[in-house]
Amino acid sequence: MEASGIISVVVAVAVIVVIGGGWVWKMAKWVWFTPRKLERRLREQGLKADPYRFWVGDLTRMTKMQKEAISSPLPPYSHDLVPSVFSYVHHVVNKHGKNSFMWYGPKPRLILTDPELIKDVFHRFYDFRKLQHLVPILDYIATGVGNYNGDKWVKHSKIVHPAFNLEHLKILIPIVYQSCNDMMNKWETMLSSADRTCEVDVWPCLKSLTKEVISRAAFGSSYEEGGQIFDIIVEQAQLVMSNIQKHRIPFWRFVPTKENKRLKENNRNFEAIVEGIIRRKREAMKAGEGTEDNILGILLESNQKEIEEQGNDKNVGLSMKDVIEECKFFALAGHETTAVLLVWTMMLLSMYPHWQARAREEVLQVFGNQKPDFESLNHLKIVTMILYEVLRLYAPVIWVERNVEKDMKLGKLLVPGGVQICIPILMLHHDQELWGDDAKEFNPERFSEGLLKAAKVPYVPFYPFGGGPRICTGQNFALVEAKIALSLILQRFSFELSPTYSHALTTFITLQPRHGVQLILRKLQ
Structure with a gap:
C-alpha cells in the first residue's frame, strides 16, 4: 500500500476513534456522571429521593405502580384520586416528604408543593421553561402557543389572546345552543314512554358536543372541514399516546411502520385542509368581509394588525405554518378541557342531587326556560362555584412540568441547571393543609366568596388552567361553554x-372516565 493510502487509513481510524470516543463520553455524562452530580447537589440541600438507577431512573417502577393503581375502580363516591391516577408521585411524597425529587430516566425531577414557590415558577417563565419534547412524536399534537418558550411565546400570545377575550366569546351562545339542543333532542328520542327516562353514557355525547362547538367556533362557515380537522387530531392523539413508548427508542420515527406512515399522512391532510381554510379567509378579509364570527378569523385579523403596526418584516406576525400549528393546538385543547369539565360536573351533580337542584333553581331564576344570554352568565354564582369545585377535585391536567436550563434561585433552594420541576396540580388541589379537612370532598361552598378566599393559605393553590402570565389562553372559552351547556x-x-x-379514571392527555359515565336522564318538561 502506498504511503498516502496508509496515511488515509490511519487518519480515518483516528477520526472514528475520536468521534466514537466523543459520543461515548457524551452518553456516559448523560446517563451517569451528570445525574450523579445533580443528585449530590440536590441532596446537599436536604432534598430526598430513591437512589438513581442507571438510565431508567424511576421509570420502570413508575410504570408498574401506575398500572397496578388504575387496574381497579375507585370506591363509589370517593374523590381520593391521587393514589390512583398520580400513584408514583404520591408514593415518593409519602416516603420522602414534600421536599423530594424523583427520577424521570436520567433526569432528576423536583416535586414542588409550596404554593409560594409555584407562584414564583409560573411568573418567571423565562427562567422556568416548558419542556421541549424529548420524544419527537409529541410534535404531532403538542404545538402552538401553549408549548412555546421565551420570546416566541410572547409573540404568539400577543396575537392569539384577542381571539379568546370575553367580548369575542359571545359567538359561543348560538353555537352551544344549537349543538346542545341537537344532543338533547337525541336523548329525548331515547326516552321510555312510561317514565320519560333513559340511560345514556354522556361521555361520548359530550365529546361530540364539544367537537361540534370548537369546529363551529374556530372555523365558522368552514365548520364541516373543521370537523374533519378535529377527527384527524383525535386520531393523531390516539396514535401518539399508544406509540409513545416505542418512540423513546432513538430514530424509531424513521422506521416505516404502519403507525408512523399514518401519523405523517394525517399531518399532511391536516395541514392541507387548514391551509385551504386560511387562504379563503384571507381572501375574504381582502374583500372586506367580516371575520368576527369565528376564532380563526379573529386570529388572522389580530395577526394582520400586528404586521401593519410592526412593519412587514419576515419576523413580524405569524407565518402560515405558525397559524396552522395554533389551529392544531386550540382544536385539541378546546375540545378536551370542556368535555372533561362537563362530564365530571354531570357525574358529581348526579352524586349530589341537592347541588343539582340548587344549580337548576339558579338557572331557572336567571334564564327561565329561555336561551341563555351572554351578559347574564355572570349571575350564575352557584353554577360557577360548582364548576370551580369540579376543576379543583378533577383537574383536567393533573400536573405540569418546567425545565431549568441553568442554576436558578427559588426561595431558599438553588435549583441546578439540568433539573426538571414537576408541579403536581391534582395533589395540590387535594392537600388538606391547603384546603382544609374536606379537601377530598365535593363542597362548592368553599368558593362562595370567590377564588381568593377559597383556601386556607394566602396564595390559593388553584391551577386547573396553569398560572401566571402563561395561564391557559382558552380558560374563558372553556368556562363560558360549560356554563351555557350546563344551563341548557x-x-x-x-x-x-x-x-x-x-x-x-384514566389520563389520556386529560383526566377522563375510563369506562364512560352512565346516567339515568329524566325529562323535566
Whole structure:
C-alpha cells in the first residue's frame, strides 16, 4: 500500500476513534456522571429521593405502580384520586416528604408543593421553561402557543389572546345552543314512554358536543372541514399516546411502520385542509368581509394588525405554518378541557342531587326556560362555584412540568441547571393543609366568596388552567361553554348515576372516565 493510502487509513481510524470516543463520553455524562452530580447537589440541600438507577431512573417502577393503581375502580363516591391516577408521585411524597425529587430516566425531577414557590415558577417563565419534547412524536399534537418558550411565546400570545377575550366569546351562545339542543333532542328520542327516562353514557355525547362547538367556533362557515380537522387530531392523539413508548427508542420515527406512515399522512391532510381554510379567509378579509364570527378569523385579523403596526418584516406576525400549528393546538385543547369539565360536573351533580337542584333553581331564576344570554352568565354564582369545585377535585391536567436550563434561585433552594420541576396540580388541589379537612370532598361552598378566599393559605393553590402570565389562553372559552351547556341541560333534564357506572379514571392527555359515565336522564318538561 502506498504511503498516502496508509496515511488515509490511519487518519480515518483516528477520526472514528475520536468521534466514537466523543459520543461515548457524551452518553456516559448523560446517563451517569451528570445525574450523579445533580443528585449530590440536590441532596446537599436536604432534598430526598430513591437512589438513581442507571438510565431508567424511576421509570420502570413508575410504570408498574401506575398500572397496578388504575387496574381497579375507585370506591363509589370517593374523590381520593391521587393514589390512583398520580400513584408514583404520591408514593415518593409519602416516603420522602414534600421536599423530594424523583427520577424521570436520567433526569432528576423536583416535586414542588409550596404554593409560594409555584407562584414564583409560573411568573418567571423565562427562567422556568416548558419542556421541549424529548420524544419527537409529541410534535404531532403538542404545538402552538401553549408549548412555546421565551420570546416566541410572547409573540404568539400577543396575537392569539384577542381571539379568546370575553367580548369575542359571545359567538359561543348560538353555537352551544344549537349543538346542545341537537344532543338533547337525541336523548329525548331515547326516552321510555312510561317514565320519560333513559340511560345514556354522556361521555361520548359530550365529546361530540364539544367537537361540534370548537369546529363551529374556530372555523365558522368552514365548520364541516373543521370537523374533519378535529377527527384527524383525535386520531393523531390516539396514535401518539399508544406509540409513545416505542418512540423513546432513538430514530424509531424513521422506521416505516404502519403507525408512523399514518401519523405523517394525517399531518399532511391536516395541514392541507387548514391551509385551504386560511387562504379563503384571507381572501375574504381582502374583500372586506367580516371575520368576527369565528376564532380563526379573529386570529388572522389580530395577526394582520400586528404586521401593519410592526412593519412587514419576515419576523413580524405569524407565518402560515405558525397559524396552522395554533389551529392544531386550540382544536385539541378546546375540545378536551370542556368535555372533561362537563362530564365530571354531570357525574358529581348526579352524586349530589341537592347541588343539582340548587344549580337548576339558579338557572331557572336567571334564564327561565329561555336561551341563555351572554351578559347574564355572570349571575350564575352557584353554577360557577360548582364548576370551580369540579376543576379543583378533577383537574383536567393533573400536573405540569418546567425545565431549568441553568442554576436558578427559588426561595431558599438553588435549583441546578439540568433539573426538571414537576408541579403536581391534582395533589395540590387535594392537600388538606391547603384546603382544609374536606379537601377530598365535593363542597362548592368553599368558593362562595370567590377564588381568593377559597383556601386556607394566602396564595390559593388553584391551577386547573396553569398560572401566571402563561395561564391557559382558552380558560374563558372553556368556562363560558360549560356554563351555557350546563344551563341548557339543567333546564330540560334531571340526572342520576346509573347502577352500571364504574368510578374508574384514566389520563389520556386529560383526566377522563375510563369506562364512560352512565346516567339515568329524566325529562323535566
